[in-house]
Amino acid sequence: MEKRVVFRSGWLPWVLLAPQAIVIAVFFFWPAGQALVQSLQQSDAFGTSVNWVRLENFQNLWNDETYLASFKTTAVFSILVAVCGISLALLLAVFADRVVRGATVYKTLLIWPYAVAPAVAGVLWLFMFSPSIGIVAYGLEAIGVDWNHLLNGGQAMTLVVAAAVWKQISYNFLFFLAGLASIPKSLIEAAAIDGARPWRRFWTIQFPLLTPTTFFLLVINMVYAFFDTFAIIDASTQGGPGKETSILVYRVYYDGFKALDLGGSAAQSVVLMVIVVVLTVLQFKFVEKKVNY
């Protein structure tokens, strides 16, 4: 029998909802509305002359080859970040879960990178991979790899993906660790008694039971790769070489805050908003079907 609580007064539920509703309205709907309005305008930097241009900002985007190429870059980047980030974190979580002695130390160390600001993460990785002076680049050169992410697009992509994954791994790790801890020990023990080896136990018991966590992290990581990574890119590659690491959100930031093209930047953020909404809906519609709650 389902137990339902019914409010007798008409206004109380609204009052209780109000704090959250206000926060969403002020920090989400209002800026999003502003972006929508600005995407239909072209103005000088100071906003002293504003022209309504209907959909011209969007037309400019469709006619810009580099903008279209940026979609591909973003897709590659976010898939790499999500897949690498989630699988590495899962691996680490499974191992950390088994550790008996010093588990807290391992866990603390693995959670650490989450406290690092994205820009700092970008700079950190940039230093390590800096051609001819970075410690990793130096090591790579010693084993015959010519590392120069300033000119090699693939290497630049590797660098930003590594930095972005490293930054996000702690978050994923925490959720997986919590997920693993909530799996009843009796299930695993029963399987062990039946003769299942660790690998099989993982794939037939732990992983299926972790699917809700994995799905949640997939959504979160995609959103992270789409929105929260521009500081890493700005600090390490600035979208270069060429436009090889210029993902959509970096362009929004660059065109808006550096180049002061507010109309074009707003149009880009509207496009980005639509993409993320569509992606999230798709994920919930199709991927969620495979999730066992």
Added chain:
Amino acid sequence: MNKKTSALLSSFVAAASVLALSTPAHAQVEIQWWHSMTAVNGEWVNDLAKDFNASQKEYKIVPTFKGTYDESMTGAIAAFRAGNAPHILQVFEVGTATMMASKGAIIPVGQVMKDAGVKFDPAAYVPAVAGYYTAPNGQMLSFPFNSSTTIFYYNKDAFKAAGLDADKPPTTWPEVVGAAAKLKASGHKCPFTTAWQGWTQLESFSAWHNVEFATQRNGLAGLNARMKVDSPLHQRHIENLANMSKQGLFVYKGRGNVPEASFVSGECAMINTSSGFYGNVAKNAKFAYGLAALPYYPDVPGAPQNTVIGGASLWVLSGKKPAEYKGVAAFFNYLSSPEVQSASHKRTGYLPVTTAAYQLTEKSGFYKEKPGTDVAVTQMIRKTTDKSRGIRLGNYVQIRAIEDEELEQVWGGKKTAKEALASIVKRGNELLERFEKANKS
């Protein structure tokens, strides 16, 4: 209340009353100045304000550091929209066209000086500097503050080790290639590099060879300027650099001023970059270094002409009280005096922006004392042509980024010089058309 807190309280009260007393009955007019000068240059800005404030009692200049050039500009724009902009804003040269187009937001410096009744002669300024900040109708729009230009630095020790004459820097591009080959043969891993590749290898390069970078006098004459960097000479130069890159004579070290570190560390032996890099080299280089004029192609008629300016100028924002603008005018008048200008030039390595200040510096024997410091000045203090006066384009920040992106494709071997330059023209023109449209009033 115990004894301790009451003692503390009474001392607070005393301090507060002292503060209250020290405020003069006749309040000073405060003038906000937002700038982007860091470290030694930040101290310089503070000293300028301090000296001016000490020189009179009516006005008080309050300098505030607001982050990098683009950060302070974005910040000022946001502040302007919110109605609390500063009086004076330091804007870098690539932001000039944006500021000029924002007619309602700025007041031309010529106007500010005239309204305040302060004598102001634009002709006193070095032509390449004044021309840059002057509107097509001849009115000076912003106050030239810290100007720099592109020059050539080389490592004398590396030259000696390679068997080159350390007192004879290469003056032409073929000589640069020759010197680079010798440096490489002597085991140097990075014979030549360049910072600010768009500024040094395309923009300054154009003026130096007296060829157009963009139409409409490089944008100075109007918003309908279009890119011209796909000329045969530009192609030849970029191809030359691409070949050098293939042979390991030119090593690409990144965008903006990032490559400068590789010169100071001794890794790269020759570099093209800003004259404002001098302070850093003088302080940090652990080897003998030399400064020289930019290399050129000797068979190009009219080369070398002059180089274009970088750096920043001071803009006056609108919407303030008349008394405050009088203070701004008084401050600018103070800054224009040859003594202040010359002292600033010697201290920072930025160019003296008036001819009088240059002469005063020369008379003081500074250039003889520190050889090479006059390179930037002599490159700039020349009669300019319509093709070399300066480059002022709308959406310039993005155009610079396009230059970076396309040139990187050339150095990486993904595009030929011709393809990359054609792409710069095409993409640049789209931005210029858009800027023209957005700012048509």
